[in-house]
Amino acid sequence: xxxxxxxxxxxxxxxxxxxxxxxxxxxxxxxxxxxxxxxxxxxxxxxxxxxxxxxxxxxxxxxxxxxxxxxxxxxxxxxxxxxxxxxxxxxxxxxxxxxxxxxxxxxxxxxxxxxxxxxxxxxxxxxxxxxxxxxxxxxxxxxxxxxxxxxxxxxxxxxxxxxxxxxxxxxxxxxxxxxxxxxxxxxxxxxxxxxxxxxxxxxxxxxxxxxxxxxxxxxxxxxxxxxxxxxxxxxxxxxxxxxxxxxxxxxxxxxxx
Ligand code: PGA
Numbered sequence: 001x002x003x004x005x006x007x008x009x010x011x012x013x014x015x016x017x018x019x020x021x022x023x024x025x026x027x028x029x030x031x032x033x034x035x036x037x038x039x040x041x042x043x044x045x046x047x048x049x050x051x052x053x054x055x056x057x058x059x060x061x062x063x064x065x066x067x068x069x070x071x072x073x074x075x076x077x078x079x080x081x082x083x084x085x086x087x088x089x090x091x092x093x094x095x096x097x098x099x100x101x102x103x104x105x106x107x108x109x110x111x112x113x114x115x116x117x118x119x120x121x122x123x124x125x126x127x128x129x130x131x132x133x134x135x136x137x138x139x140x141x142x143x144x145x146x147x148x149x150x151x152x153x154x155x156x157x158x159x160x161x162x163x164x165x166x167x168x169x170x171x172x173x174x175x176x177x178x179x180x181x182x183x184x185x186x187x188x189x190x191x192x193x194x195x196x197x198x199x200x201x202x203x204x205x206x207x208x209x210x211x212x213x214x215x216x217x218x219x220x221x222x223x224x225x226x227x228x229x230x231x232x233x234x235x236x237x238x239x240x241x242x243x244x245x246x247x248x249x250x251x252x253x254x255x256x257x
Contacts, residue, residue: 001227001228001229001230001232001233001234001254002208002230002231002233003039005208005209006208006209006210006211006233007040007041007211007233007234008039008040008041008211008227008233008234008254009040009041009042009043009167009211009213009233009234010040010041010042010043010234010235010237010247010250010251010254011042011043011044011045011066011094011096011128011167011169011213011234011235011236011237011241012043012044012045012237012238012241012242012247013045013068013096013099013215013236013237013238013241014044014045014046014047014050014068014238014241014242015047015068015101015238016047017047017242018046018047018050018242019049019050020049020050020052020053021053023046023050023053023054023057024053024057026057026244027054027057027058027061027063028057029244030044030063030244030247030248031058031061031063033244033245033248034061034062034063034248035251035252035255038062039254039255040234040251040254040255041062041064041234042062042063042064042251043063043064043065043066043093043094043128044058044063044064044065044066044241044247045065045066045067045068045094045095045096045128046065046066046067046068047068048067048068048069048082051065051067051087051090051091051092052090055090055091055092064093064094065091065092065093065094066092066093066094066095066096066128067082067087067092067094067095067096068095068096068099069082069095069096069097069099069102070082070083070084070087070095070097070116070119070120071083071116071119072084072112072115072116072118072119073119074119083119083123084119084120084122084123084125085123087123087125088123088124088125092125093125093126094125094126094127094128094167095116095120095125095126095127095128096127096128096130096169096236097113097116097117097120097127097128097129097130097154098110098113098116098117098129098130098131098150098154099130099171100130100132100171100173100176101176104173110149110150110153110154111153113129113150113153113154114153114154114155114156114157117129117154117155117158117166118157118158121158121162121165121166126165126166126167127165127166127167128167128168128169128213128236129151129154129155129166129167129168129169130169130171130215130236131146131147131150131151131154131168131169131170131171131194132147132150132170132171132172132173132176132215132216133146133147133172133173133174134173134174135173135174138172138174143190144190144193147170147190147193147194147197148193148197151168151194151197151198152197152201155198155201160202160203160206163198163201163202163206163210164206164209164210166210167210167211167212167213167234168194168198168210168211168212168213169212169213169214169215169236170187170190170191170194170212170213170214170215171214171215171216171236172186172187172190172216173216174216175215175216175217176215176216176217176238177217177238177239178216178217179217180217181216181217181218181219181222181226182214182216184225184226184228184229184232187214187226187229187232188229188230188231188232191212191214191229191231191232191233192230192231194212194231195207195208195210195212195231198210211233211234212231212232212233213232213233213234213235213236214226214232214234214235214236215235215236215237215238217239218235218236218237218240218250219237219239219240219246219249219250220240220246220249220250220252220253223235223249223250223253223254224253224254224256227253227254227256228256234254235250237250
């Protein structure tokens with residue numbers, strides 16, 4: 001992390017877990033554990049059906065609510081989809097875009113991810129843009145090439161002013177939900193490369209202001225080590241964000257650096 005130039009952001013990604021009632025119960029428990037001092041930004045990305053409950057439950061706290069997906073069109077005949085304006089109107093602040101589960105299970109291409117990034121930015125929200133390689137790609141030695149491609153494609157047409165509002169999450173697919181996190185060195189190598197890629201596109205001043213997270217089996221036990229690296233500015237957390245105490249353990253780890 002480097003708090004001087006950019007935000008440290010700890011973001012939970014609940015995926016398709018918790019009802020609205022369970023969301024309220026989580027919020028009560030989590031708010032009671034929140035430390036008084038603010039050493040990082042906290043986001044909880046909930047399922048669409050829980051957004052209203054989450055916004056209400058976290059009102060008057062420093063926890064921002066995020067969404068896990070969005071559709072890129074503004075409105076119209078797109079049965080089942082939710083627009084960025086709808087999310088903004090509900091009080092959402094962040095939207096995860098291009099998560100590997102959406103890429104793999106719902107056919108999201110780099111081009112769709114790019115359209116969604118624009119939709120999120122145009123609604124004055126902050127995209128959390130996910131990039132990451134599969135185990136096969138890592139073993140083939142094409143990780144950096146793939147990350148550069150995903151990142152450049154996601155940011156295509158995004159202005160320098162807008163990119164300051166983007167969060168990049170490096171999520172190696174082989175580390176997601178597997179309990180096997182990337183080592184600090186592996187994660188830092190790619191996060192540093194992500195910042196270098198942003199630098200090549202937008203210049204040094206902007207690159208140093210962008211938050212780059214690591215995601216993939218992050219938990220209380222490994223968070224401090226991961227976050228001790230200069231270019232890892234937070235985490236996108238799945239499994240460990242489902243319980244108030246395990247998410248809070250990561251927030252405390254962020255304070256050790
Ligand atoms: P995990 O998920 O922490 O359960 O590995 C991370 C993610 O998918 O964002």
